[in-house]
Amino acid sequence: MECKTGVVVGSEAPLITIGIPGSFAWKVFHERRPAMIEQVCDAFPLGTGERGRLAALLRETTTGVVQPLDDAAPDHHFWESWTKAWLGRPWSECPFLWAESYFFRRMLAAIGYFGPGPWRGVDPFAPMKTAELHSPATAETLAAFDGLPRLGEADRDAAVVRAAVWGNQADLAFQMSAGPKSATAGLVSGDSDAFWSLFGARPGGPVHLVADNSAGELAADLVLIDHLRTTGRADHVVLHVKPNPYYVSDATHADVLGVLRHLIGLPGEVGMIGRRVWDGLRAGKIEVRAHPFFCAPLDFRAMPDDLCDEFASASVTITKGDLNYRRLAGDRYWPATTPFAEVVAYFPSPVAALRVLKSEVVVGLHEAAVAELDKADAAWRTNGTRALIQAAAPPAS
Numbered sequence: 001m002e003c004k005t006g007v008v009v010g011s012e013a014p015l016i017t018i019g020i021p022g023s024f025a026w027k028v029f030h031e032r033r034p035a036m037i038e039q040v041c042d043a044f045p046l047g048t049g050e051r052g053r054l055a056a057l058l059r060e061t062t063t064g065v066v067q068p069l070d071d072a073a074p075d076h077h078f079w080e081s082w083t084k085a086w087l088g089r090p091w092s093e094c095p096f097l098w099a100e101s102y103f104f105r106r107m108l109a110a111i112g113y114f115g116p117g118p119w120r121g122v123d124p125f126a127p128m129k130t131a132e133l134h135s136p137a138t139a140e141t142l143a144a145f146d147g148l149p150r151l152g153e154a155d156r157d158a159a160v161v162r163a164a165v166w167g168n169q170a171d172l173a174f175q176m177s178a179g180p181k182s183a184t185a186g187l188v189s190g191d192s193d194a195f196w197s198l199f200g201a202r203p204g205g206p207v208h209l210v211a212d213n214s215a216g217e218l219a220a221d222l223v224l225i226d227h228l229r230t231t232g233r234a235d236h237v238v239l240h241v242k243p244n245p246y247y248v249s250d251a252t253h254a255d256v257l258g259v260l261r262h263l264i265g266l267p268g269e270v271g272m273i274g275r276r277v278w279d280g281l282r283a284g285k286i287e288v289r290a291h292p293f294f295c296a297p298l299d300f301r302a303m304p305d306d307l308c309d310e311f312a313s314a315s316v317t318i319t320k321g322d323l324n325y326r327r328l329a330g331d332r333y334w335p336a337t338t339p340f341a342e343v344v345a346y347f348p349s350p351v352a353a354l355r356v357l358k359s360e361v362v363v364g365l366h367e368a369a370v371a372e373l374d375k376a377d378a379a380w381r382t383n384g385t386r387a388l389i390q391a392a393a394p395p396a397s
């Protein structure tokens with residue numbers, strides 16, 4: 001299918017910005033980001049220079065105007081085009097997706113991630129990712145995969161997708177072992193059948209998986225990748241990760257290697273899965289790619305032609321997590337009943353979103369479901385207790 005990036009859905013909903021006091025996006029900048037910077041400063045013996053630049057970044061992003069990147073890095077030519085419309089404008093006027101993505105890039109500049117000094121290449125989020133990978137909750141989740149061989153084919157399909165959807169959540173072991181009903185308790189849209197229905201329409205092409213977080217979520221993604229290959233849904237899988245640290249727990253290639261080493265050191269099913277993924281990487285049947293666009297402050301409708309061509313060759317593209325959902329659907333105040341297929345009609349392959357809801361964007365819901373959720377839990381869109389599985393194939397060209 002040809003790439004129709006840049007295409008705009010008929011009636012574009014307004015972009016989510018960070019300037020509305022008390023809104024979710026505003027709280028991310030005025031509460032979450034300062035807390036995260038404090039966590040990083042506690043995790044590393046950063047010098048006064050690094051700590052001073054991080055404090056200045058927080059002041060700028062909560063009260064000031066957008067400043068240019070101030071480090072020397074290979075991605076500057078991208079950021080020059082991505083920032084020119086916003087330099088000098090108050091951060092409060094900036095779109096949420098743009099602002100948060102630029103925040104994380106400026107954070108890397110502040111600690112010298114791309115610099116010539118001692119912090120070059122040091123992932124500021126590595127301690128958090130490592131702690132989660134070695135946590136009891138992740139250990140319980142990984143042990144739960146020992147149950148896979150005892151499941152029938154259909155139940156194994158469903159269990160693997162549920163594990164991928166609930167990703168790094170501690171109760172993943174519960175979702176896997178508590179059986180279909182309770183495992184779908186948190187789903188507000190779709191099910192694993194919707195996901196598997198995408199496979200078969202375009203057999204033979206590679207499956208692309210756009211990863212989200214490292215640790216437990218990435219482990220579940222590697223299990224899904226192995227399952228796609230061992231059940232014949234995919235001969236070749238491309239795993240897209242971030243080219244540099246981003247949004248705290250987002251996975252880089254270094255994280256893939258770390259999680260994989262962890263898996264192959266474990267006994268039981270997940271250790272065997274880890275070894276099959278390792279062999280798949282060595283054989284070129286599984287590939288890891290880190291396109292610069294995956295750290296861009298833009299939604300996927302703005303993806304460059306080379307990336308769009310990659311997805312156009314996919315039999316299915318799977319996007320994981322909340323941030324990718326925001327980029328896939330567009331980070332806008334869509335009416336929740338807007339059809340998912342409508343907002344992703346530009347995407348050049350059959351596409352699935354596996355996502356725990358952690359921000360306000362949601363589409364593809366029934367009106368009755370929205371009313372029920374609003375009544376049951378005012379924070380259902382952002383508190384991570386609900387999830388969705390949404391899938392759409394491009395209109396026949």
Ligand SMILES: O=P(O)(O)OC[C@@]1(O)O[C@H](CO)[C@@H](O)[C@@H]1O
Nearest residue numbers: 028212213321322323324358359
């Ligand atoms: O993509 P993920 O890891 O599932 O979630 C990313 C996230 O935690 O960060 C943004 C707000 O800080 C939101 O998109 C979401 O809350």
